[in-house]
Amino acid sequence: MNRIDDGRPGRREAALVLLDALESGTRARAAAGTPTPTCVGITGAPGSGKSTLLDALVRALRRSGETVGIVAVDPSSRRSGGALLGDRARVRSGAHDPGVFLRSMAARDHLGGLADATWASVAVLAAVFDRVFVETVGVGQSETEIADLADTLLFVAQPGAGDVLQFMKAGVLEHPDVFAVNKADLGPAAERTASELATGLALSSRGRSTWTPPVLLVSAQDGRGIDALLDVLSAHREHLHVSGEATERRARGREALVSNALERRYGSYGVERLGGRPAVCARVREAPEVSGFALVLALGREIEAALGRAASAADDAARP
């Protein structure tokens, strides 16, 4: 994990090669009919109890013998570049259990989105664990990016979090595939929030998918609704395969991975050298057999070459 989280020149390329190999392995497993892990993204406002809910899910999964890898993303401070990560300890089920792995990560300097290392970590964990979860605070751009990264996006709401209008304004109704209202032990307040979410969902447009996002009442504290939530996550996974949306989603995820990584590394000026984001996405679609990480490496070299040419042309022009 430390090796893929290394931005030094040379080390970064080495990491991409490693990741490409890993992903090829995962694809080969899929081709051979071995079920590949789905990545579930978990978002929700701070204090909604994402970590404790995740803890409850992990415990239930461990009881049925499944191994779990978790990446927990926290925002970086814009001013210092530093970050406070945690609370790992809220996911207590992992202690002393080699079947659970958790790594917390900072979003780094990226506008509220995910760090490159997050995508990379998911690829690594997917090669090793039966289930992969990515937990984010779910504000700003990470909301969109987590939707691209995850196969299933779970939104955790807390009772009294707001009315329909606020949910719609916050844009939280657009991407998630499953909604869980936590702290159901609080009773009527939780039920009210659940019904408001359902109303909001009925009013909002959600693309072409035939999946209707369910709204569940759960309680990380007394365990209510946890099994039902796991069933719904499995049902969504099933839906992705049957409807063919899985392929579509993974393709979209790959496009996002490649164009985001190139943009972070070379800026939009760099991406323009290849004809801009749409052109990059088209290149990704044209090469379905190549892993996203290999494409980042290859297209990155093309950009570097183009930038090199531009730089030497500028040097030439500057010469007397």
Add this chain to the structure above:
Amino acid sequence: MRSARRDRPWVFRTYSGHTSARASNELYRKNLARGQTGLSVAFDLPTQTGYDADHVLARGEVGKVGVPIGHLEDMQTLFAEIPLDRMNTSMTINATAAWLLSLYIAAAERQGVDPRQLSGTTQNDIIKEYLSRGTYAFPPEPSMRLISDMIAYTVDAIPKWNPINICSYHLQEAGATPEQEIAFAMANAIAVLDAVRARPDLPAGSLPRVVGRISFFLNAGIRFLEEACKCRAMAELWDEITRERYGVEDASLRRFRYGVQVNSLGLTEAQPENNVIRIVLEALGVTLSRNARCRALQLPAWNEALGLPRPWDQQWSLRIQQILAYETDLLEYEDIFDGSPVIARKVRAMKAAAREELDHVLAMGGAVAAVENAYMKRRLVESHTARLRAIEKRELSVVGVNCYEEHEPSPLVGGAQAILTVDESAEREQIERLAAFRRQRNAADVDAALTALRDAVRNGQNVMPPSIRAAHAGVTTGEWADVFRTLYGDYRAPTGVSVSTVADSDEQLEAVRSQVHALGERLGRPPKLLVGKPGLDGHSNGAEQIAVRARDVGMEVVYDGIRLTPEEIVQSARDEGVHVIGLSILSGSHGVLVLDVLEGLRRAGLSLPVVVGGIIPDEDAETLRKAGVQRVYTPKDWDLNRILGEITQLIAEAAAPA
């Protein structure tokens, strides 16, 4: 105006207890013989958090910061030859207060004392445990229920008992401003009284008496005039709240009754003899106003920042109280501040600011909600950060620390006997006594008592009667707490650090920040620091301040809160891929726990620099360094930027050349 009758002196106490029930009993009897007028029991961390001495989390902590009480026999030993019907006992116990009070009642019954005659206080304030002190055990709701059970039980069964001491003490230690201290304490009291008022089993008309039994536990800092005003402001606010919100007509039941332990936060490790002067001035702050004078006073020892105080150090603090009460003319006058426009203005301003903050907390659902959403914790971390910044920038003077640092060597410090050390055999002997106790008790009685307790908890009956029966039956502290842990689960409070704001920059901070960024370039990612608090010690302020500042200089910081085992810290260091580990321990258990972490790292094949911060005597620091710890920080290291600069340097040295 008639001349005032001399006021009765407050109760003199010293917070004490260590090693074993027998050793503590000897200490108590000696202190009483020297003129102490009440007892203040310090329990060790396993007792406070509900673990038996042989539990894995108790390792290194037994008998360290207080006395270990595992069962009725320990409690009887602790009060041997001390007649409980004539003693006023204060117990600093919270999460497990219902249990320790049950043991106390059972011990009294074995002495032949009617519980109705017992007087004293159980601290029993869980809110501040989540905010500051860290010895909580269960989630907020069941904890509040335990408190309300105790209040409902004692109001008739032990009418002279103060079942809860609402603590603003620890809020000040966590950095609260006086206004926050007032507001959060009042919010806390309201949460407790609202819970009791809502009980269906509360006898009609008993609410005013319940209100009359609520007492407070305050802090007193070095700004002693402001502190005097704070006490007056709280007395007035309490009078208003109890009348308006709870309709208490009898003025004597609305009286603001409080005890005090003066400030430890401001005691310095540098030139520690100066602390005696600080303690005297702080004691004045809470005794000057006759109308708002404390009912009981505990003074810390002058050398508390160096380690556990010796009996002589505690005696010195007791003498301060005796001189103040018996030699000076303090108790001879009526209220000397009455009629002062300056004091009145200050009190008005504090009340207004506190009211505003109180209303804000009530609007978000009260104290319990403001714990769960981390609002109060965040405010405290912010205030504490601001205070430390002010010391660093020398806007706040601390003599001997950030000014007048040059000094003569003190003849009072140093040497082998300068602080009290707890014999390492204390833990083993306590475990042996526990095992012997378990062997001789009647297993069937114990099972029946635990079943009865479990049923009472499930059925919503008052837990006090079955807990007292369990005490007589021979149930242990760990077994009692396990009943609640099994039903309600472990609880971890929000750390409050992740939402705190970034500190203002200055040159020093910028310098460390660029050092960190340069190191990040070399490492390929920002340096990652694991801040760990092993053991049961819940004093997390220091760890939180380091975590926040490390973030502010550009590090990625993993901080998982309190109460981790050394194994969990090692696992976290490995999985998270950190570059350095900082451990914080204030309970004196650093010997065992730090060595366990180092050993775990070795076994996991991790070679990471480890630094340790806490109340660590010089000799122990030397032992830790020999064992492989790179740096040891103590309270005299107040410059956070310097600490983080050194940590950055350590990572740079440990990292293989790029």
